Amino acid sequence: xxxxxxxxxxxxxxxxxxxxxxxxxxxxxxxxxxxxxxxxxxxxxxxxxxxxxxxxxxxxxxxxxxxxxxxxxxxxxxxxxxxxxxxxxxxxxxxxxxxxxxxxxxxxxxxxxxxxxxxxxxxxxxxxxxxxxxxxxxxxxxxxxxxxxxxxxxxxxxxxxxxxxxxxxxxxxxxxxxxxxxxxxxxxxxxxxxxxxxxxxxxx
Amino acid sequence: xxxxxxxxxxxxxxxxxxxxxxxxxxxxxxxxxxxxxxxxxxxxxxxxxxxxxxxxxxxxxxxxxxxxxxxxxxxxxxxxxxxxxxxxxxxxxxxxxxxxxxxxxxxxxxxxxxxxxxxxxxxxxxxxxxxxxxxxxxxxxxxxxxxxxxxxxxxxxxxxxxxxxxxxxxxxxxxxxxxxxxxxxxxxxxxxxxxxxxxxxxxx
Amino acid sequence: xxxxxxxxxxxxxxxxxxxxxxxxxxxxxxxxxxxxxxxxxxxxxxxxxxxxxxxxxxxxxxxxxxxxxxxxxxxxxxxxxxxxxxxxxxxxxxxxxxxxxxxxxxxxxxxxxxxxxxxxxxxxxxxxxxxxxxxxxxxxxxxxxxxxxxxxxxxxxxxxxxxxxxxxxxxxxxxxxxxxxxxxxxxxxxxxxxxxxxxxxxxx
Amino acid sequence: xxxxxxxxxxxxxxxxxxxxxxxxxxxxxxxxxxxxxxxxxxxxxxxxxxxxxxxxxxxxxxxxxxxxxxxxxxxxxxxxxxxxxxxxxxxxxxxxxxxxxxxxxxxxxxxxxxxxxxxxxxxxxxxxxxxxxxxxxxxxxxxxxxxxxxxxxxxxxxxxxxxxxxxxxxxxxxxxxxxxxxxxxxxxxxxxxxxxxxxxxxxx
DNA sequence: TATGAATGAGATTTCATTCAT
DNA sequence: TATGAATGAAATCTCATTCAT
Numbered sequence: 001x002x003x004x005x006x007x008x009x010x011x012x013x014x015x016x017x018x019x020x021x022x023x024x025x026x027x028x029x030x031x032x033x034x035x036x037x038x039x040x041x042x043x044x045x046x047x048x049x050x051x052x053x054x055x056x057x058x059x060x061x062x063x064x065x066x067x068x069x070x071x072x073x074x075x076x077x078x079x080x081x082x083x084x085x086x087x088x089x090x091x092x093x094x095x096x097x098x099x100x101x102x103x104x105x106x107x108x109x110x111x112x113x114x115x116x117x118x119x120x121x122x123x124x125x126x127x128x129x130x131x132x133x134x135x136x137x138x139x140x141x142x143x144x145x146x147x148x149x150x151x152x153x154x155x156x157x158x159x160x161x162x163x164x165x166x167x168x169x170x171x172x173x174x175x176x177x178x179x180x181x182x183x184x185x186x187x188x189x190x191x192x193x194x195x196x197x198x199x200x201x202x203x204x
Numbered sequence: 205x206x207x208x209x210x211x212x213x214x215x216x217x218x219x220x221x222x223x224x225x226x227x228x229x230x231x232x233x234x235x236x237x238x239x240x241x242x243x244x245x246x247x248x249x250x251x252x253x254x255x256x257x258x259x260x261x262x263x264x265x266x267x268x269x270x271x272x273x274x275x276x277x278x279x280x281x282x283x284x285x286x287x288x289x290x291x292x293x294x295x296x297x298x299x300x301x302x303x304x305x306x307x308x309x310x311x312x313x314x315x316x317x318x319x320x321x322x323x324x325x326x327x328x329x330x331x332x333x334x335x336x337x338x339x340x341x342x343x344x345x346x347x348x349x350x351x352x353x354x355x356x357x358x359x360x361x362x363x364x365x366x367x368x369x370x371x372x373x374x375x376x377x378x379x380x381x382x383x384x385x386x387x388x389x390x391x392x393x394x395x396x397x398x399x400x401x402x403x404x405x406x407x408x
Numbered sequence: 409x410x411x412x413x414x415x416x417x418x419x420x421x422x423x424x425x426x427x428x429x430x431x432x433x434x435x436x437x438x439x440x441x442x443x444x445x446x447x448x449x450x451x452x453x454x455x456x457x458x459x460x461x462x463x464x465x466x467x468x469x470x471x472x473x474x475x476x477x478x479x480x481x482x483x484x485x486x487x488x489x490x491x492x493x494x495x496x497x498x499x500x501x502x503x504x505x506x507x508x509x510x511x512x513x514x515x516x517x518x519x520x521x522x523x524x525x526x527x528x529x530x531x532x533x534x535x536x537x538x539x540x541x542x543x544x545x546x547x548x549x550x551x552x553x554x555x556x557x558x559x560x561x562x563x564x565x566x567x568x569x570x571x572x573x574x575x576x577x578x579x580x581x582x583x584x585x586x587x588x589x590x591x592x593x594x595x596x597x598x599x600x601x602x603x604x605x606x607x608x609x610x611x612x
Numbered sequence: 613x614x615x616x617x618x619x620x621x622x623x624x625x626x627x628x629x630x631x632x633x634x635x636x637x638x639x640x641x642x643x644x645x646x647x648x649x650x651x652x653x654x655x656x657x658x659x660x661x662x663x664x665x666x667x668x669x670x671x672x673x674x675x676x677x678x679x680x681x682x683x684x685x686x687x688x689x690x691x692x693x694x695x696x697x698x699x700x701x702x703x704x705x706x707x708x709x710x711x712x713x714x715x716x717x718x719x720x721x722x723x724x725x726x727x728x729x730x731x732x733x734x735x736x737x738x739x740x741x742x743x744x745x746x747x748x749x750x751x752x753x754x755x756x757x758x759x760x761x762x763x764x765x766x767x768x769x770x771x772x773x774x775x776x777x778x779x780x781x782x783x784x785x786x787x788x789x790x791x792x793x794x795x796x797x798x799x800x801x802x803x804x805x806x807x808x809x810x811x812x813x814x815x816x
Numbered sequence: 817t818a819t820g821a822a823t824g825a826g827a828t829t830t831c832a833t834t835c836a837t
Numbered sequence: 838t839a840t841g842a843a844t845g846a847a848a849t850c851t852c853a854t855t856c857a858t
Contacts, residue, residue: 016842031323034238037827051843053829089405115319118379119235154406157395158387164380165373165399172372175322183362191365199403200366201293202358220817241852254855255818263853424838439731442646445831458834459839467832497813523727526787527643562814565803566795572788573781573807580780583730591770599769603777607811609701610766628821649848663822665850 017055020045021069024062025108033063033116063112064125070109071132074102082139088147089197095140096170096193100185103174110174140167166196224249224259225273228266229312237267237320267316268329274313275336278306286343292351293401299344300374300397304389307378314378344371370400428453428463429477432470433516441471441524471520472533478517479540482510490547496555497605503548504578504601508593511582518582548575574604629667632657633681636674637720645675645728675724676737682721683744686714694751700759701809707752708782708805712797715786722786752779778808 023045027036038059042049056062081094103110113129120126121133141163147153153162170192177188227249231240242263246253260266285298307314317333325334345367351357357366374396381392431453435444446467450457464470489502511518521537529538549571555561561570578600585596635657639648650671654661668674693706715722725741732738733745753775759765765774782804789800 032236032238032320034236035323038829039827047842048844049827050829050831050845053831054842057829059828116236119239151406153404157399157404161387161392161395162399162404164377165396166404168376168379169369169373172376173368175372176368183365188365191361192369195361195366195369195403196399197403197405199399199401200357200361200370201401202355242854243852251817252819253853254820257854258817440644440646440728442644443731446833447831455838456840457832458841461833462838524644527647559814561812565807565812569795569800569803570807570812572785573804574812576784576787577777577781580784581776583780584776591773596773599773600777603769603774603811604807605811605813607807607809608765608769608774608778609809610763650850651848659821660823661848662824662850662852665852666821669850671849 017065020052020055021062021066022108025066025112028063028066029108029111033112060125063116063120066109067113067117067120067126068128070102070106070113071128073106075132075135077102078139087152088143088150089152091143092140092147092166092197093193095143096166096196097186097189099170100173100189100192103171103177104179104185107174107177107179110171114171114174136167137163169196221259224256225266225270226312229270229316232267232270233312233315237316264329267320267324270313271317271321271324271330272332274306274310274317275332277310279336279339281306282343291356292347292354293356295347296344296351296370296401297393297397299347300370300400301390301393303374304377304393304396307375307381308383308389311378311381311383314375318375318378340371341367373400425463428460429470429474430516433474433520436471436474437516437519441520468533471524471528474517475521475525475528475534476536478510478514478521479536481514483540483543485510486547495560496551496558497560499551500548500555500574500605501597501601503551504574504604505594505597507578508581508597508600511579511585512587512593515582515585515587518579522579522582544575545571577604629677632664632667633674633678634720637678637724640675640678641720641723645724672737675728675732678721679725679729679732679738680740682714682718682725683740685718687744687747689714690751699764700755700762701764703755704752704759704778704809705801705805707755708778708808709798709801711782712785712801712804715783715789716791716797719786719789719791722783726783726786748779749775781808 020041024036024041027041027044031040036059037049038052039049041059041062042052045052052062056065077098078095081091081098084091084094086094117126117129117133121130141159144153144159144163144166148155148159173188173192183191224245228240228245231245231248235244240263241253242256243253245263245266246256249256256266260269281302282299285295285302288295288298290298321330321333321337324330325337345363348357348363348367348370352359352363377392377396387395428449432444432449435449435452439448444467445457446460447457449467449470450460453460460470464473485506486503489499489506492499492502494502525534525537525541528534529541549567552561552567552571552574556563556567581596581600591599632653636648636653639653639656643652648671649661650664651661653671653674654664657664664674668677689710690707693703693710696703696706698706729738729741729745733742753771756765756771756775756778760767760771785800785804795803
């Protein structure tokens with residue numbers, strides 16, 4: 001039964017949008033949002049700059065949709081993990097693994113997020129970035145604190161510093177990660193977790 | 205390393221220049237290079253946009269001077285460390301500590317470097333960024349490999365992954381570091397090293 | 409007078425055309441011709457912008473048809489009045505009454521005419537607006553002059569000023585007139601004529 | 613003592629602005645706001661389109677400044693009249709005369725106001741147009757009502773209709789008025805008042 | 817040294833119009 | 838008849854840069 005492409009019954013309209021957003025995300029990630037002209041996006045999509053405005057209100061709304069779509073999916077994954085009732089170490093392991101999966105699925109969006117979220121977050125339109133940031137910190141920092149209390153994590157470290165360490169460590173990976181590379185997201189997660197949890201020094 | 209452009213105006217008091225560059229760096233770091241208009245810099249410096257051109261050739265040359273000054277100093281520090289003939293673990297410790305000191309001294313430049321160096325490096329004018337990158341990798345990766353060989357570091361990790369892990373982990377700190385905060389650069393370095401080398405998990 | 413363009417699509421049901429023109433006229437009148445996008449018209453008509461082009465050549469041709477239809481009807485009425493051989497005062501009364509009837513029937517067209525005719529008239533396509541203007545002035549000014557000569561109207565006024573006064577006085581009414589309001593066009597005409605002819609001051 | 617141009621001591625900066633606004637107003641009045649491109653304004657001012665943005669934020673802000681400046685002056689004049697404690701007929705006479713003086717001084721702004729104020733007034737930025745409208749109606753309608761009560765004006769007319777009649781009759785004059793023409797504003801006001809108050813019909 | 821005004825190139829956006837389906 | 842997608846021209850606006858004073 002050679003149905004290469006199942007008919008998009010009701011999911012028809014967003015199809016083109018999604019393609020265009022993927023293209024835009026690629027260019028944004030590669031060149032930076034501000035350095036990206038809509039003409040570059042249109043070129044990459046094989047159309048004229050003005051034509052993009054049939055699909056989107058503005059360059060900014062493309063950025064908005066890219067980021068919010070990513071964050072929605074990220075939180076779907078995180079919320080599942082957080083609701084699973086795991087111990088602190090297992091929660092951290094699951095969050096890190098989930099993060100690398102998201103990087104794998106949304107590499108461009110993550111890269112954009114890394115570079116732009118800080119100065120975007122002050123704009124009302126992008127308030128949700130700041131909100132997400134807060135929720136994010138609550139989840140990770142809370143887990144780390146629980147881990148210290150339950151003697152899963154070291155107590156001699158500034159927990160806030162630890163939080164930043166783990167957070168940055170994971171997410172900057174998006175800047176060099178290439179989907180379809182040598183390592184699967186799970187494999188990268190495994191090695192990262194090993195380093196983060198046990199260190200890189202050889203134990204004697 | 206960056207070859208310094210000839211100073212543009214003969215006897216421009218270096219004092220004012222430095223102030224203006226610091227101002228520019230602050231704005232670049234906060235808003236991103238492309239999103240920063242010369243007007244914003246001028247506003248922050250209390251002058252009109254056109255007046256900046258008495259001091260600098262162009263917006264790009266400000267960026268250039270900020271980044272090259274930073275890299276010059278960074279390499280002065282690194283080269284001293286690398287010439288000291290320390291063991292691999294001690295070398296890593298010294299490099300990390302030196303890195304946090306540079307973040308302390310050049311926070312804005314580091315933040316700019318993080319955000320912009322990738323797409324700048326392709327321009328001839330900023331070739332030195334790519335050169336530095338190569339030299340940087342040689343120093344760190346080499347030290348890590350030496351450490352594995354000398355059984356200072358674990359052999360079961362992908363060393364390239366380890367390199368990125370350590371590199372990113374240290375430098376992203378510039379994105380949240382505030383000079384004059386709770387911890388001195390040395391204290392932060394100490395804790396970071398402890399995490400990187402020994403992990404955050406409690407050993408039983 | 410406007411020479412009708414050939415109907416663009418052979419058997420386009422004139423019914424739908426008329427509806428669409430009424431819709432277009434409404435939007436033109438409310439927002440101004442230039443500020444009206446074809447999308448706004450299409451929205452108001454419950455279709456997509458491109459679909460309008462099945463019915464009309466262009467946005468301009470809609471405007472053309474609205475204005476020429478209105479002027480055709482206006483002149484049918486005026487010509488009847490002018491051919492009736494009335495005295496000057498009675499002619500003015502009849503013209504004013506007829507004008508308010510036209511405002512009642514073509515409110516939007518009149519409003520558009522008021523706002524746009526001056527700058528449209530220079531275009532060849534809209535030459536008929538200028539022609540109408542000339543014919544209009546001839547009819548009114550002539551009647552007023554005849555009235556002065558026959559001692560129906562005051563001789564101490566600049567007749568040109570009087571002409572403008574009467575003309576404007578009547579037609580601006582389209583800007584506030586709402587069909588189906590308190591007063592019938594005939595009643596408004598009566599009161600306007602009373603003011604124009606006898607003034608608003610109480611006679612002692 | 614040939615002082616052609618007194619030195620503009622403190623009023624220096626707005627000089628250029630005022631010139632440019634006058635130019636813009638001229639073009640807006642002639643072609644309509646929407647049909648006027650900033651390029652046309654710039655051409656008329658002998659500069660490039662982009663250069664206008666050194667002086668103004670946007671095309672809209674030029675319009676805003678033109679209209680608000682006009683209304684400020686108008687109300688200064690009206691308020692003086694209204695505060696003078698005149699009888700109703702004398703108040704109407706003074707308001708009409710003042711109106712023609714404003715038309716003389718701000719012909720372009722008045723023409724723009726006539727054409728654009730209705731659809732602008734719905735925008736928050738131009739709320740003051742609606743406010744002014746209300747205040748305007750209060751002043752004129754109030755005076756007319758007082759005049760009816762004090763038997764200065766006819767009681768057999770719909771006063772609201774009378775208000776519109778007088779209001780429109782005066783202000784549309786801006787559409788044909790040319791400063792420096794045959795009649796001074798005062799002379800036009802005199803004849804208009806004569807028509808409005810006593811009618812154009814010859815009394816027997 | 818700095819200002820005020822402008823340039824000119826290019827960016828984003830708008831919109832009437834077209835056209836295959 | 839209408840839709841969905843696009844074109845292409847032009848409009849508004851931005852901004853690094855220049856320059857006379």
